[in-house]
Every structure is written in C-alpha cells, then in structure tokens.
Amino acid sequence: xxxxxxxxxxxxxxxxxxxxxxxxxxxxxxxxxxxxxxxxxxxxxxxxxxxxxxxxxxxxxxxxxxxxxxxxxxxxxx
Amino acid sequence: xxxxxxxxxxxxxxxxxxxxxxxxxxxxxxxxxxxxxxxxxxxxxxxxxxxxxxxxxxxxxxxxxxxxxxxxxxxxxxxxxxxxxxxxxxxxxxxxxxxxxxxxxxxxxxxxxxxxxxxxxxxxxxxxxxxxxxxxxxxxxxxxxxxxxxxxxxxxxxxxxxxxxxxxxxxxxxxxxxxxxxxxxxxxxxxxxxxxxxxxxxxxxxxxxxxxxxxxxxxxxxxxxxxxxxxxxxxxxxxxxxxxxxxxxxxxxxxxxxxxxxxxxxxxxxxxxxxxxxxxxxxxxxxxxxxxxxxxxxxxxxxxxxxxxxxxxxxxxxxxxxxxxxxxxxxxxxxxxxxxxxxxxxxxxxxxxxxxxxxxxxxxxxxxxxxxxxxxxxxxxxxxxxxxxxxxxxxxxxxxxxxxxxxxxxxxxxxxxxxxxxxxxxxxxxxxxxxxxxxxxxxxxxxxxxxxxxxxxxxxxxxxxxxxxxxxxxxxxxxxxxxxxxxxxxxxxxxxxxxxxxxxxxxxxxxxxxxxxxxxxxxxxxxxxxxxxxxxxxxxxxxxxxxxxxxxxxxxxxxxxxxxxxxxxxxxxxxxxxxxxxxxxxxxxxxxxxxxxxxxxxxxxxxxxxxxxxxxxxxxxxxxxxxxxxxxxxxxxxxxxxxxxxxxxxxxxxxxxxxxxxxxxxxxxxxxxxxxxxxxxxxxxxxxxxxxxxxxxxxxxxxxxxxxxxxxxxxxxxxxxxxxxxxxxxxxxxxxxxxxxxxxxxxxxxxxxxxxxxxxxxxxxxxxx
Numbered sequence: 001x002x003x004x005x006x007x008x009x010x011x012x013x014x015x016x017x018x019x020x021x022x023x024x025x026x027x028x029x030x031x032x033x034x035x036x037x038x039x040x041x042x043x044x045x046x047x048x049x050x051x052x053x054x055x056x057x058x059x060x061x062x063x064x065x066x067x068x069x070x071x072x073x074x075x076x077x078x
Numbered sequence: 079x080x081x082x083x084x085x086x087x088x089x090x091x092x093x094x095x096x097x098x099x100x101x102x103x104x105x106x107x108x109x110x111x112x113x114x115x116x117x118x119x120x121x122x123x124x125x126x127x128x129x130x131x132x133x134x135x136x137x138x139x140x141x142x143x144x145x146x147x148x149x150x151x152x153x154x155x156x157x158x159x160x161x162x163x164x165x166x167x168x169x170x171x172x173x174x175x176x177x178x179x180x181x182x183x184x185x186x187x188x189x190x191x192x193x194x195x196x197x198x199x200x201x202x203x204x205x206x207x208x209x210x211x212x213x214x215x216x217x218x219x220x221x222x223x224x225x226x227x228x229x230x231x232x233x234x235x236x237x238x239x240x241x242x243x244x245x246x247x248x249x250x251x252x253x254x255x256x257x258x259x260x261x262x263x264x265x266x267x268x269x270x271x272x273x274x275x276x277x278x279x280x281x282x283x284x285x286x287x288x289x290x291x292x293x294x295x296x297x298x299x300x301x302x303x304x305x306x307x308x309x310x311x312x313x314x315x316x317x318x319x320x321x322x323x324x325x326x327x328x329x330x331x332x333x334x335x336x337x338x339x340x341x342x343x344x345x346x347x348x349x350x351x352x353x354x355x356x357x358x359x360x361x362x363x364x365x366x367x368x369x370x371x372x373x374x375x376x377x378x379x380x381x382x383x384x385x386x387x388x389x390x391x392x393x394x395x396x397x398x399x400x401x402x403x404x405x406x407x408x409x410x411x412x413x414x415x416x417x418x419x420x421x422x423x424x425x426x427x428x429x430x431x432x433x434x435x436x437x438x439x440x441x442x443x444x445x446x447x448x449x450x451x452x453x454x455x456x457x458x459x460x461x462x463x464x465x466x467x468x469x470x471x472x473x474x475x476x477x478x479x480x481x482x483x484x485x486x487x488x489x490x491x492x493x494x495x496x497x498x499x500x501x502x503x504x505x506x507x508x509x510x511x512x513x514x515x516x517x518x519x520x521x522x523x524x525x526x527x528x529x530x531x532x533x534x535x536x537x538x539x540x541x542x543x544x545x546x547x548x549x550x551x552x553x554x555x556x557x558x559x560x561x562x563x564x565x566x567x568x569x570x571x572x573x574x575x576x577x578x579x580x581x582x583x584x585x586x587x588x589x590x591x592x593x594x595x596x597x598x599x600x601x602x603x604x605x606x607x608x609x610x611x612x613x614x615x616x617x618x619x620x621x622x623x624x625x626x627x628x629x630x631x632x633x634x635x636x637x638x639x640x641x642x643x644x645x646x647x648x649x650x651x652x653x654x655x656x657x658x659x660x661x662x663x664x665x666x667x668x669x670x671x672x673x674x675x676x677x678x679x680x681x682x683x684x685x686x687x688x689x690x691x692x693x694x695x696x697x698x699x700x701x702x703x704x705x706x707x708x709x710x711x712x713x714x715x716x717x718x719x720x721x722x723x724x725x726x727x728x729x730x731x732x733x734x735x736x737x738x739x740x741x742x743x744x745x746x747x748x749x750x751x752x753x754x755x756x757x758x759x760x761x762x763x764x765x766x767x768x769x770x771x772x773x774x775x776x777x778x779x780x781x782x783x784x785x786x787x788x789x790x791x792x793x794x795x796x797x798x799x800x801x802x803x804x805x806x807x808x809x810x811x812x813x814x815x816x817x818x819x820x821x822x823x824x825x826x827x828x829x830x831x832x833x834x835x836x837x838x839x840x841x842x843x844x845x846x847x
Contacts (some may be wrong), residue, residue, distance in 0.1 A: 001086075003086045003087055003089075003090050004090060005090035005091055005093060005094040006094065007094055007097060007098055007101075016152075016154045016157070019152045020154070020673065023152070023672055023673050024669075024672075024673075026672075029087075029091070030152070031091065031095070031107050032107070032151045032152045033098065033102075033105050033106065033107055033151065034106045034107065034148070034149075034151045034158050035104070035105060035106055035158075036098075036102050036105045038098055038102065038105065040091060040094040040095055040098060040107065041094075042087060042090045042091045042094065043087075044086065044087045044090075068097075070090070070093050070094040070097045071089065071090040071093040071094060073086055073090070
C-alpha cells in the first residue's frame with residue numbers, strides 16, 4: 001500500500017499546463033500553492049506496480065521541472 | 079473515525095505542505111484545509127456565479143453552509159484571483175428575503191402553496207393555453223445564467239416535445255450581435271482564440287468595453303501583461319471616460335454609432351499604407367455585401383432578412399473611399415492622426431493585437447455590422463487564430479456561451495444547427511426521441527417580439543427563469559403593462575423577489591448556483607462543472623428539475639427519464655451527442671468534474687485553444703488556416719457602411735443616454751444588492767454628467783435631476799466626476815437599481831440581423847429640480 005507525497009515545480013511559465021497535466025492522472029491528488037509556482041502531489045495505491053506506473057506517468061509530464069519526494073510509505077511493517 | 083490509509087495520506091500531504099513552507103516561507107495552499115473535512119472547512123471548486131469571464135472559485139463549506147471563497151489557483155482563467163463580486167458571491171445565497179416557498183396568485187394576492195401544487199398548476203395552464211391558442215400560445219424566457227442542463231431541458235421540452243420555437247433568453251439582450259457577427263463572418267459562433275491570447279499580445283484595443291469594471295479579473299491580466307512586457311499598449315475606444323480609460327495608454331472618445339465608420343477608416347488606412355497580409359487575404363478571405371438602410375425594428379410588423387451577395391477586392395477598396403481618416407474625423411470626433419495611429423498598430427507586423435469588446439458593440443442597432451467590421455481588420459492583417467492575435471468578443475453572463483449559444487436557447491436555434499434546416503431538425507428529433515414533425519421549421523419570436531406578442535395576446539403563457547425582464551426590457555412600460563393584461567399567465571422562477579416576480583401568477587423558488595449540480599460555459603469556450611455543495615432552502619428546486627417535473631406532468635416521461643441523482647449526467651451525455659466531433663466536441667463529465675474547466679472543441683483528449691489554425695485545430699483539413707464554418711473555407715469580409723441610429727439628440731431631448739453596469743453589482747442587482755457590503759458600496763443608481771454640462775444646467779454633484787425621454791422619466795441623483803465622466807452632451811446611468819428603472823426611458827430599437835436592442839443610445843432631456 002504505497003503512500004507518497006512530493007513537491008512538484010514547473011518549468012518557467014508552465015505552472016498552469018503542469019497542473020493540468022497532473023490533474024489528468026486520476027490516481028493522484030494535486031494541491032496547488034496560491035502564491036508560488038509549486039504544487040503538492042500525493043497518492044496512495046494498492047501495490048508497487050501501480051506506484052511505478054504513476055511515477056512513470058508523472059515523469060512524462062513535459063512541463064515538470066523537478067519532483068522532490070517528501071514522504072514515502074511502502075506499506076511493509078517491520 | 080479516520081482509517082489508517084487516509085491517516086497516512088493526510089500525513090503525506092501535511093508533510094509536503096510543511097516542507098514547502100520551510101522552503102518558501104509565506105507560501106499558502108488553496109486547498110490545504112481540504113485534507114480533512116471533519117468539522118473543518120471543505121473547499122470545493124466551482125465557476126463564479128456572476129460574469130462571463132468564468133473565474134474558478136474555491137468555496138469553503140462548513141456545517142452545510144458556504145462560509146468562505148477564494149480564487150482557485152489551478153484555474154487558468156483567474157489564476158487564484160477574484161473580483162469583489164466573486165469574493166462576496168456566497169453571501170448572495172443568504173439574503174433575508176430569499177424565496178423558499180412556491181406562491182400562487184389567488185384573488186389578486188400571492189399565497190404560499192406546496193411546490194408540487196404550483197407545478198401541477200403550471201402544467202394545467204400550459205395544456206389549457208395550448209388547447210385554446212395553439213402551441214405558440216406558450217413561451218419560455220430564460221437566461222445566460224441558466225446552467226447548461228437548464229437550457230438544454232427547456233429547449234428539448236418546448237421545441238422538441240411541445241413543438242413551439244417560443245424559446246428565448248436574455249442573452250438576446252447582450253450577446254446576439256456577437257453571435258450573428260461570428261456566423262456572418264465565419265459561419266460558426268464563439269471566439270477562435272482564448273484568454274491565453276492575453277499572455278502573447280502586444281496591443282489591446284478595447285472597443286466600447288469598460289473592462290476595468292465589467293471584466294476586472296481579465297483586465298488585471300492585461301495590466302500584468304503590460305508590466306511584464308514593456309512594449310504592451312492598451313487602447314481604449316469609448317464614448318465615455320471610465321476607469322479603463324484612466325488605466326489605458328491612450329483613450330479616444332468617439333461619437334455614438336460612429337465606431338462603424340472608425341473600423342472602416344482603419345481598414346481604409348491599412349490598405350492605403352499597404353499594411354495588409356495579402357497572402358492571407360488571397361487564400362482565406364471572401365468579400366460580401368448585404369442589404370443597407372435596414373431599419374431599426376421599432377414597428378411590431380418589422381421583418382428583415384439579410385442577403386449576402388458576392389463582392390471583390392476592387393469593390394471593397396472603392397467602398398472604403400467614403401471612410402478616409404479626414405472624413406471620419408468629422409463624423410466621429412476621433413482625429414485623423416489617431417485613426418492612422420490605430421491603423422499603424424493593427425498593421426505593424428511586429429505587434430500582436432487583440433481586440434476586445436462586449437456590450438458597447440453588441441447593444442447597437444448595427445451590432446452585427448460592427449462585429450463584422452472589427453473582424454475585417456483582423457482578416458486584412460491576418461491577425462487572427464494565432465496566439466496573441468485575436469478578435470475577442472467577451473460575454474457578460476456566466477453561461478451566455480455555454481447555455482444560450484451552445485445549447486441554442488434562441489427561437490431559431492437547435493443544440494446543433496437551426497430549426498430552418500431539415501437535417502438539423504431530424505438530428506435533434508432523433509436524439510430527443512420525438513417525431514421530427516414536432517420541431518417547427520420556422521423561428522417564431524425573438525425576445526422583443528416575444529414580449530410584443532405577449533402584449534398583443536398572441537402569447538398568453540410565459541415562463542421566466544433566472545432573469546428579470548421587468549427591469550431589463552427597453553421601453554419598459556409597454557412590456558410591463560402587456561404582461562399584466564387580462565388573460566396572461568406568467569410563471570417566474572427566481573431566488574429573490576424582483577419587479578418580475580411582482581407581475582407573476584406563480585412564483586417558483588429556485589435552487590441557486592451551488593445548491594444544485596450544473597455546468598456553465600464561459601467566453602473562451604470553457605465548460606465548467608460544479609457539484610451540489612449545499613441544500614437549497616425550503617421548497618427551492620433547480621430550474622432544470624422544475625422543467626422536468628412539468629414536462630412529465632404533460633406526458634413527456636419518456637423524454638425526461640432520469641432519476642434526480644443522475645439527471646445532470648444523463649443530460650450531459652445526451653447533449654454531448656449533438657456536438658461530437660473535432661469542430662465542437664465536449665469533454666466527458668468525469669473530466670469536467672476533475673479539472674477547472676475544459677475548452678471545446680475537445681477532441682481525442684485535447685482542448686483546442688485556437689480554432690481554424692492547422693497548428694492547433696484538428697478540424698482543419700487543408701492548408702495552414704481553414705475557416706470551415708463557411709462552405710468555401712474562407713472568412714467573409716463584409717462591406718458594411720455607417721448608418722445613423724434611429725434616435726439622436728434634438729432640441730427637446732438634447733442629450734445622449736447610455737446605460738450600463740458597475741463593478742459592484744451584477745446586472746439588475748437582485749443578488750448583489752442582498753450582499754450588504756456591495757449594496758452599501760453603491761446603494762443606488764445615479765446619472766453621470768460632464769462637469770461643463772452640469773455647470774450650464776446649474777446642477778451640482780448629488781443634486782436630484784429629472785431625466786426625460788419620449789417614453790418616460792425618472793428623478794435621480796447627479797454624479798459629477800465620480801466613477802466615470804461622460805462626454806459633453808451625454809448622460810450615463812447604470813441599470814442595477816430596481817427603484818430607479820432607467821429602462822422606462824430607453825428605446826426598443828434593435829439590430830435587424832441579431833434582433834438585439836440598443837441600450838447605449840437614445841435621446842433625453844436633463845431637468846434641474
């Protein structure tokens with residue numbers, strides 16, 4: 001049950017297109033900052049394969065400059 | 079109880095917000111409180127309820143009440159900003175005199191009844207009227223504030239099921255000339271560009287458009303563009319000095335109606351100086367003439383149909399010889415040098431130009447023509463359908479485009495096409511599941527004619543939803559008296575008492591905005607969804623559901639089969655069938671629920687930002703540009719002359735009267751006057767006078783004056799150099815105040831092509847009291 005959150009920063013002048021592209025990915029939640037060109041992105045999925053697929057989809061967003069992992073939980077308890 | 083999963087996800091979101099705050103002190107998140115709604119605010123997205131810009135809002139809901147508003151930073155329209163109306167919008171839900179019960183007139187008095195009883199009565203009256211007068215004895219008059227489902231259901235019920243084309247909307251009063259302008263020049267309605275044009279343009283020419291007050295969020299985007307790109311220019315062309323003029327780089331005052339001559343003069347000068355795009359003209363433009371001396375629609379019997387005839391480049395050049403800058407200076411009051419300056423801006427190949435307009439050009443007895451003439455300028459220069467080069471007609475209402483223009487709630491329209499076209503009728507009948515014979519092939523009454531027919535008794539039943547014609551109709555007394563004649567039956571669906579509910583036989587309390595589920599469509603072809611966030615008060619019911627309830631009572635269960643929970647989805651899916659394809663495809667509802675609006679044409683998963691340009695528009699099949707609304711794939715340049723308005727100042731009525739709006743109030747003020755802060759900001763209407771005119775009349779600021787036209791008079795406070803300054807010999811009065819009905823004075827003349835009345839020009843006398 002992977003749960004992750006990231007900070008997403010756009011390429012210059014591409015904040016809105018980045019938000020739109022991220023919003024097209026149904027599994028993720030996007031919370032846009034009001035006064036900075038930055039968004040918080042989070043998701044929770046059933047397994048690592050889905051997690052990998054979402055990672056790939058996000059990395060394919062052209063307008064994304066940088067994605068910084070803040071929180072990661074794999075669901076495996078020790 | 080919070081599950082472990084949601085706890086972890088909330089923790090993940092909270093951690094990211096905390097990390098962002100550490101990196102960027104002061105950063106704020108629009109939806110940061112949406113992480114947990116357990117006893118706290120829940121933020122939900124919606125388009126604004128007011129103007130046609132279509133700003134994205136986030137409404138904070140707590141304990142079943144809307145308690146906060148902020149701009150949605152994810153919305154590409156307003157990028158997190160709102161105007162004063164948007165920020166206070168939710169307060170309009172909670173006015174003390176909100177209509178919560180249905181009312182029926184009995185023995186001259188309105189009495190409360192259960193809403194089901196009122197709906198029974200409406201169905202019964204409609205049946206009786208149809209039996210007595212025929213199908214065209216009933217009518218519906220809606221609004222650009224109708225949601226898309228409201229308008230769709232109204233059109234299907236009246237045109238498809240009952241079989242009358244007596245379907246009109248108040249957008250006839252504000253946008254009809256824009257529609258006929260688009261149709262005559264391009265064959266398809268609505269702008270080719272989008273708001274993103276603002277981010278690319280170098281010059282903005284505002285034609286009779288006080289954007290600073292009427293479209294303040296968009297105007298702030300113009301100002302932002304000028305701040306970022308120093309060569310940006312804002313040019314204000316107007317008949318009155320406004321806040322827009324003060325913010326502009328250059329403001330020019332022209333005499334009423336002479337915008338027609340100005341546009342032709344700019345075209346003349348472009349050709350004379352060779353600042354035209356000859357290649358674009360050769361490939362993509364055709365020349366046309368229409369009828370002239372076309373009248374003003376003042377007579378009940380008035381009929382007009384334009385006829386396009388072919389013309390050519392040489393004839394066009396000859397036609398324009400009447401519009402040299404010197405000749406037009408004498409007519410318009412704009413100097414020849416300024417006309418040449420405008421032509422130089424439009425013709426400069428190193429500058430991208432956007433023209434904006436709204437009511438100034440549309441509420442005009444030659445509204446279609448002036449729309450055509452501004453398109454001509456963009457077509458001559460090839461400055462069209464490219465980022466930053468756009469002629470852009472703005473709308474005034476939240477869904478004038480989405481509902482009235484796209485659904486087609488006008489007498490001649492269908493959701494796709496027009497009633498006059500047999501194929502279009504067949505297509506509609508198939509989707510609506512009605513016999514094609516039900517749909518009448520003849521348009522019946524446009525708005526002014528509909529109220530005239532009500533006055534004459536040809537229409538006896540009228541259902542009015544989301545609009546306030548007893549404030550907005552020109553030459554108001556005739557139509558107010560007509561609506562109250564013996565034998566008329568008026569149903570009004572609204573959220574507050576208004577002068578229109580005063581003349582009603584039945585009042586239905588409506589669910590407002592986010593008290594129901596719906597969709598709006600804004601000026602840039604953006605469709606926006608909003609969910610039901612609140613319970614409507616008392617018996618209040620959405621206009622969509624009111625119509626469905628009555629339609630079912632009249633035997634049309636088959637055409638309106640949806641459950642309450644699924645009716646918006648059902649309506650959207652059915653309506654979308656009309657527009658399928660690359661020219662007008664609509665986004666699926668699931669996507670609209672997720673995004674802050676989606677622009678149509680939406681085709682194969684993508685929005686179309688610039689139509690007719692092969693680089694952006696998948697519907698273009700040949701060449702770089704294709705104006706596929708016309709059979710020949712060309713846009714039409716029209717040879718439209720200057721013609722004078724029907725009423726001009728004269729000895730007994732020496733002033734021009736222009737009416738309009740103010741920043742703080744929405745249209746007739748029925749909602750914004752219930753918002754204490756907005757009401758107190760501008761509590762009553764006023765008459766702006768030029769200070770020299772005031773001095774000659776011996777009138778000081780705040781004095782009460784009497785305005786008199788051939789049709790009526792009002793006593794009103796004079797405003798000298800307050801918000802705006804009219805030209806000498808002009809008076810301006812806003813129309814939001816139901817206690818000072820300026821439309822008692824206005825003239826019901828209209829553009830013979832669009833049938834849109836002109837609220838900007840009639841003659842009045844000013845009397846000192």
